[in-house]
Amino acid sequence: MTASPLGRRTADDDLELLRSGEITVVGRLTDASNATLYCEITGSERTATCVYKPIAGERPLWDFPDGTLAGREVAAHAVSEALGWSVVPPTVHRDGPFGPGMVQLWIDPDPAVDLIALARDPRHEGLRRMSVFDAVINNSDRKIGHLLPAPGGHLYGCDHGVSFAEEYKLRTVLWQWAGQELPGEALERLTGLRAVLADPASELSRALAGHLTGPECYATRRRVEILCEHGVHPYPSPDWPSVPWPPI
Template sequence: MPWSSNVTLLVRLHGAEGGTGRAIYKPHAGERPLWDFPDGLYLREVAAFELSRALGWDLVPATVLRRDAPHGPGSLQRFVDAEFDEHYFTLFEDEELHPQLRRICLFDLLANNTDRKGGHCLLDADRHIWAIDNGLSFHREFKLRTVIWEFGGEPIPDELLEDVRRLHDDGAPPELALLLDPFERDALAARAAAVLAEPCFPVDPTGRRYPWPLV
């Protein structure tokens, strides 16, 4: 896949019974070292899917860990056949999509996403928005960077809070917890508690918590 900062490959899947499909493969060997993030971004891609699943939010395309892939261990994510001319800034113009965008906003706050660009919100033919490219997430330090600030200060809907409360009370499921270190697990729990204590969408008083490029 061109224009990716790390090696990102579009691959064809072949099922044991003859079925085929497409996926995005991000091998560990193709990651550039980062000074401000631990090694192994592919694990965070899987963790984002597990968090979405734990919350009951169908936000992140199915993503699994594959240790025996052609270029070594990496994440494998179902390819979304989307309207690629659309992105967050065009989707925001349609108020019917705002509930989905609010959910992504809250998801990124919980996951501590540091790189939610506009192009990471994909609209499919069923008008479902998928949140992709989640590798820069779950840092133990608060590093939220996103383009989704339009809902800042609004109260979080009760139905979303109930999902966060369930995650907070039950704790991260094993499938998610095993992908994070103890400090990252504690930070995730602390962010969930903070959302429940002050149930409003985040505000950026600095105006600096944006990724680059925006799309």
Template sequence: MSGRADPASALDLLTRGEVTLKGRLPRSSNATFLVELALDEATALAVYKPERGERPLWDFPPGLFRREIAAYLLSEALGWGLVPATAPREGPLGEGSLQLFVPADFRQHYFTLLEQVEHREALQRICLFDLLINNADRKSGHCLYVPDDRIYAIDNGLTFHAESKLRTVIWDFGEEPIAPALLDDVRRVLDDGLPPALTDLLDPDEQRALKRRARGLLRSGRFPVDQSGLRYPWPLI
């Protein structure tokens, strides 16, 4: 099973499957683990992010794993499928999130994908998503390309802050119009109201800020420009 699995079966496996710790993933600022899930005849690999492995931050409260789940829920509400199936789970190291592992071509990342015109629409969708969730850490390597020509956006823990925290490598679409279909998706979610499962994970200020960002993007209809040149994460990849 991969990140693109049927949502219902994927979430069932994430929430009910037996969890076996395989090892720690390298090059992560927080303790992140690869696990194997098994439920009946189904098996899958997943990424486990326990709260106890989170490095304390001055500007984000503990529980970044909840923001990973919130990003998945918003992506699904929009109908964009950008984030692999993600669910809360009590694992071997305590409460955290489980996200289906994506068997990506890890030679590819945002900067390489940007050079290929066929990926432009998918990257614009990720760009708009990051503007909505106020992503404070969208690195190039967080855009995962899988062989079925799909691009996922992972590592969404530094998101949904009520204050402006946007830091991303995706500034190449500045001043370009946002596709009407994408704006329609944003408008629909605003009109329908944020899903209860999502609002349960965000405080009232964060919910209001999310709606303000959405309304601002609907008014402008264009991707913004980083006038300061400072809103980039480090490292870039």
């Protein structure tokens, strides 16, 4: 089982807490463009902190007219787990104090890590996995501040609500591998992901179908197929800004 970012627990323990625990809103993250609430979540055996993003607090986006940002966050977690990289903290879709939304385990990043230096590091394996993951989900908003290096060394990422578009919209600060061959381990994981996505009855396919449109699911499969066929990190699009603004 995947280890929990909280220590001795497993990721399944975290998901169960997120699904069934009682949510208490502590405050709001005012820098976020959509309603993002910092909460405590309490189960029968423990209490943890989490982020709760209610669908009712989402602002409509012209380029993401279908589905919800919360659903895309949950879909990103499903892809992360299917790849076996756990680059997205445990995330569920559930009801909360302000209605249905996304609930994600809070990750306290290591204060000793320089995020700007980290984002530029071409040798960091976790960062390179993150770039591959972003290519799969077509992340249009990978900012430096969305990188969460945990104290134990594992790298997480957050804020995947504007992902999975049909059109190629990859915007990221992680372009240092553009055009380079994908690592063997990444190709192996992508090949496995390709097989899972090819089966409409697979757990991942069903999870994505619950939160994305049919064309978005198809586009996700095609991105994985293209990555496997070409075996290289993607290039920026000439028709779309390649870096989010602000980048931090």
